[in-house]
Amino acid sequence: MDWQVRKDGGRLIGQPRGRVDETTWEKFSNDLIAAVREAAAAGLPLTVDLTGLDYMSSRGLRALTMAKREAGDAVAITLAGPNERMREILAISRYDKLFEIVDDVGL
Amino acid sequence: MLVRFWGTRGSLPVAQRAEAIRAKVVRALVAADGRRFASEDEAAAFAQENLDFATYGAFGGATSCVEVEGADEAFMICDMGSGLREFGIDAMRRCAGGHARTYHFFMSHMHWDHIMGFPFFAPAFDANATIVVHSGHADAEEALRRQQEEISFPVPFDWLRATFEFVQHKPGEVVEVDGVEVTLVVQHHSHDSYGYRFARHGRSVIYSTDSEHKLDNMDSEAAFESFFKDADLVICDTMYSLGDSVSLKQDWGHSSNIVAVDLCHAAHAKKLALFHHEPTYSDEDIARMHAETVRYEELVRAERPALEVICAYDGLEVTV
Incomplete structure (x- = not known):
């Protein structure tokens, strides 16, 4: 799993690529938490660009939860551009009730 | 089995x-x-x-009680929920046909929904019956006796006619019970709960209910992957959605269908039985949860062999 982060349009955008499973979730979690802290320090919201992500298992979903807890009220987290598979996973896990999900990153 | x-x-x-x-x-x-x-x-x-x-059909509404048939002679039962009443009636029928009157119970924990069937367990009144209660808890006997006290129930424990034995086990120890190898694992739940692995003739069944898998304890996750390893059937607490289990219902002591699938995948288990259904769920809700779990397994399976996901209901029999 690859991870890139950039600032764009008054927000921080983190972009994972590949899949998040039992072999890659720790890197994803660490990168995501670092992005939350960077966004908090800069006073920016965080968009997680999911367009390059194949899927994530519960390990990845739980990393999202850890990030949300780290963010608290300081950083708003939005999930953007999930593919059909990710959209199904977010719905089945009911994470679509925990996170704001938008269709595209809106560059 | x-x-x-x-x-x-x-x-x-x-x-x-x-x-x-x-x-x-x-x-x-x-x-x-x-x-x-x-x-x-x-x-x-x-x-x-x-x-x-x-x-x-219907998934049923009796609380946790699962029989594992496969011992040399004795009955083996996980938990004493309200389903125990029906088991007791059927066991009396089988005993009339010559079945041994020995009952080995394996208690996940002593919360009310897991012991409420015991006061209505007819074989407890059989003077020729032997009832052995296996538990990881030291207070299993106290819990059953307290439930029979007059303020809660009219028949005190000491009026029961069966011969009772209470056995406390340590997690990780392998004990042989009437030809079946049994191992315990401690689980995250209020006052702790215990999961069981039953193994015989190269086959294994896991009973793991009332077990919360915490986000921030991946060492525990690895321990469960090891405990579930290569199991033929994993009966798993799937009471909540993952979203609920990490938010509103965090620390309520239960797990999700999502985590159950991922643990079984990692452990190379063959079959998962969704269990301990949320009491507010209708049959349609449970069927939907089952269908979603089957779909989730497909979505994250990758190169692994397929994990069969079944949904437990009162009356289901599974050959292992």
Whole structure:
């Protein structure tokens, strides 16, 4: 799993690529938490660009939860551009009730 | 081994209300679309083949009680939820046919929904019965005795006629019980709970209910992957959605269908039985949860062999 982060349009955008499973979730979690802290320090919201992500298992979903807890009220987290598979996973896990999900990153 | 589910509901027994039955009948009549049936058997066959389980059947509402058949002679039962009453009636029938009157119980924990069937367990009144209660807890006997006290129930424990033995086990120890290897694992739940692995003739069954898998304790996750390893059947607490289990219902001591699938995948388990169903769920809700879990397994399976996901219901039998 690859991870890139950039600032764009008054927000921080983190972009994972590949899949998040039992072999890659720790890197994803660490990168995501670092992005939350960077966004908090800069006073920016965080968009997680999911367009390059194949899927994530519960390990990845739980990393999202850890990030949300780290963010608290300081950083708003939005999930953007999930593919059909990710959209199904977010719905089945009911994470679509925990996170704001938008269709595209809106560059 | 043969696994019989006598109670599969979590937390509180539930019963079908009239409107739920009416809805099933209505859906069946609409599906029949004017057909005529020569007999009830013919109608039953139509229902089996053409209606979904939530319409022609029901998942049931008795709380946790699962029989694992496969010991040399004795009965082996996980938990004493309200499903125990039905098991007790059936066990008396089998004993009348010559079955040994020894009962080995394996207690996940002593919360009310897991012991409430015991006061109605008819074999406890059989002077020729031996009842052995295996637990990881030191206070299993106290919990059963307290439940029979007069303020809660009219029949005190000491009036029961069976011979009782209470055995406390340590997690990780392998004990042989009437030809079956049994191992315990401690689980995250209020006052702790214990999961069990039953193994015989190269086959294994896991009973893991009332077990929360915490986000921030991946060492524990690895321990469960090891405990579930290569199991033929994993009976797993799937009471909540993952979203609920990490938010509103965090620290309520239960797990999700999502985590159950991922643990079974990592452990290379062969079959997962969804268990300890949320009491507020209708049959349609449980069927939907089952379908979603099957779909989730497909979505994250990758190169692994398929994990069969079944949904436990009161009366289900699974051969392992």
